[in-house]
Amino acid sequence: MxxxxxxxxxxxxxxxxxxxxxxxxxxxxxxxxxxxxxxxxxxxxxxxxxxxxxxxxxxxxxxxxxxxxxxxxxxxxxxxxxSIYAPPVGHPFDRSVTATRALATILGREREGEALVARAEAEMAALRRRFAESGVAGRPIMVVSFLDTRHVRVYGAGSLFGDVMERCGLVNGWTRPSNYWGFNTVGIEALADSPASRLVYLEPISPDTLARLAESPLWNSLPFVRAGQVQRMPAALMFGMLPSAMRFARLLAGVLAEERGNG
Missing domain, CATH: 3.40.50.1980 (Nitrogenase molybdenum iron protein domain)
Structure with a gap:
């Protein structure tokens, strides 16, 4: 379900x-x-x-x-x-590890469950080393999904994305307390609270939203937009488990590598 x-x-x-x-x-x-x-x-x-x-x-x-x-x-x-996303606010990655093991035990797939957990933890550790070596680890990043041209869902502590960034040694630029799903719904002007951050936004996003943002004085006034620090990322399930954590980590690594290449 x-x-x-x-x-x-x-x-x-x-x-x-x-x-x-x-x-x-x-x-x-x-x-x-x-x-x-x-x-x-x-x-x-x-x-x-x-x-x-x-x-x-x-x-x-x-x-x-x-x-x-x-x-x-x-x-x-x-x-x-x-229970992965439920009160109280927790760590979806850790809860996903627990749920994966429990589900695998019920189904008689303990070996496969442990292999999935080990693969996820190994990918996080490898990316942590990679980000540290590349020098991107200390620069704050905000990850958002656009709801419309004026509002976003921004992922903070308690989100799967926030957990992945923490495990990979990255700094989450969004520091406000989040709901138990790990996000806040805010107007885009609130993103200026983290002026040093790069912004990564997730697909899916409509072409109409992108076109209207390009013409928005408010959007174009934000520090990361003026600095050219806005990047698009393919979809990853924000309310997923270990497979989504790994996909998000790989996609984020690709985005950051692309930025370094452009720089």
Whole structure:
């Protein structure tokens, strides 16, 4: 019932047979690839329970976000809840490690689960060394998703992206307390609170939003825009687990390498 759990299942070799809104996978998750035969069971809040029951699942995995429909899910199959993004504000990377091991144990895939954890931790350590050697580690970065031309979702402490930056030795330029999802929704003028930061924004973003930003006096007045320190990044799931953490880390490394090359 969750993209982060689904990407974890794929990585340990047991892809889900069904998922809410699999059509959105390519926009938000991208990798690992979702099997083409994954059944669409509707939306997460209002799944097609008749279809789900007809599939006769062995297990349903869900999150606290869908606690309201858990009794309905339990009427169909054994249901397990995994808490990555829930109060109190925590560290999604660490919680993802715990959930990955628990999920792998339930499914008899302990070796695959440990391999995924080890791979994620090794990638973070390798990038930490790389960033330290390249000299980018001390420069603050803000990571945002555009909601429209005036508002962004900016990822701070308690976000998966924030955890990845910390593990990789990077400085998160957004220092305000975040919600338990790890983000704040703010007007773009609030981004001026971190004038030294580079800004990295995530796809998907509409061409119309980019065109209107280019003409916006407010946007063009921001320090990182004036300094030419704005970069675009392909999509990575902000509410994912270890596979999304690794994808984000690799993409961020590519963005920073591109910036150094341009410099």
């Amino acid at each position: 969750d993209f982060g759990l689904a990407e974890t299942l794929i990585e340990i070799g047991l892809p889900p047979i069904a998922l809410p809104d699999p059509g959105g996978w390519g926009d938000w998750v991208v990798e690992p690839a979702l099997p083409a035969d994954t059944v669409n069971i509707g939306t997460d809040r209002e799944p097609n329970l008749e279809l789900l029951a007809a599939l006769r699942p062995d297990l349903i995995v869900t999150t606290p976000y869908l606690a309201g429909i858990r009794p309905l899910l339990e009427g169909i199959a054994p249901t397990r809840e995994f």
